[in-house]
Amino acid sequence: MVSDPELKYLHRCVELATEALEDGDEPFGSVLVGPEGTVLAEDRNRVAGGDHTRHPEFELARWSAAHLSPAERAAATVYTSGEHCPMCAAAHAWVGLGRIVYVSSSAQLTEWLAEWGVPAPPVRPLPVNEVAPGVVVEGPVPGLAAQVRELQRRFHGRA
Template sequence: MVDDVDRTHLRRCVELARAALDAGDEPFGSVLVDAAGRVRFEDTNHVAGGDATRHPEFAIARWSTEHLTPAERAAATVYTSGEHCPMCAAAHAWVGLGRIVYASSSAQLSGWLAELGVPPGPVRPLPIGDVVRGIVPEGPVAGPGEEVHELHRRFHGR
């Protein structure tokens, strides 16, 4: 169940997504929070340089293997402005990260992009549960999700 603490972290994800957009990148942002509630790592999309794998959720997965024990990873929560793509969902599972909370879903993003006339990408927008076993993600979350929608409208309306 998403609570006020979760909403606070999702708002930070939206701030990060806005920062990515302001820097000329796709508007995605993510935060890794440990079991004690401390923010351990945060990142934005960095795909504008041409490397389409530079998603914040993938960076979180890599960072976590260098800085957290397997038990700490399993107890951590990844908050993100948009539901993990299949690549990031797989990375999340392979490194043993725990809970996922997202502001907007892959289905929502697909719909928004279609409305904006953006052609689909090379990877199917599968829900996390179709890629990863044993994780029940939480989202989309009203409020932050609408803000993410507006950021994508701004990005693709350029």
Template sequence: MIGEAESELRRCVELAEEALWAGDEPFGSVLVASDGRRLAEDRNRVVTGGDATLHPEFALARWAATNLSPAERSAATVFTSGEHCPMCAAAHGWVGLGRIVYASSAAQLADWLAEFGAAESPVRVLPITQVVPDLVVEGPIDELADEVRELHRRFVAGGG
């Protein structure tokens, strides 16, 4: 695993598991400043919050827009358990956040959900760079993808 990202991605998986235990889809994200300080973190709240836009990546983009200068945003990194959906990728791009590092890809998630018999997403699966073409993106990270897969399997099966 890429050394610098390991603890941040592990925290994302922990947040995803917290979301699962709370009854939400297992996604977690962390926003890190260019100097390595963890600025904010969040987990998915779509099911329990009743709002399909309560994705952690979207929440971090909104937090960054309110709390960071444009230069700070562009130098920051978002670490996340799963690749951004098109909505979150667009928010990331509009706010001007920097690099994204994800543990599992949207394509992996789509394959897993189909395998588990889950309902198909109402939003097309797209790589982040199809939404924000010039963004620096790293992932998936094989060492964590299996853990993320298991969280999604548990969610589809009906529990934490």
């Protein structure tokens, strides 16, 4: 269950996703938080330049591997605007990060894209636990999912 104090991190994820959209990128944002509530790192999508591995969740996994001990990684939480894709879920598990809390699910995004007639992505949008079964995952967060849907709608240019 997502606690009220955690909502500020999810709101920041939506802000980062908005920044990405305003910069011409896909609207995704993520925040890495330590066990005491300290924001350790944050990022947003940066795939517009052509490198489609520049997802914020992947960047946070790489950052944590370079800057945190295994115990610190395991105690951290990744908050994100959208559920990790399979690439990001694998990176998360391989570096040993802790819990994931997401605003909108891969299933929701898939449904929205189909509704708007957007072609499927090149990688199947699997739930995190199908890729990384040991990771604790929470989401979606209904109160914010509508905001993420609107960002996705704007990115894909649909009414």
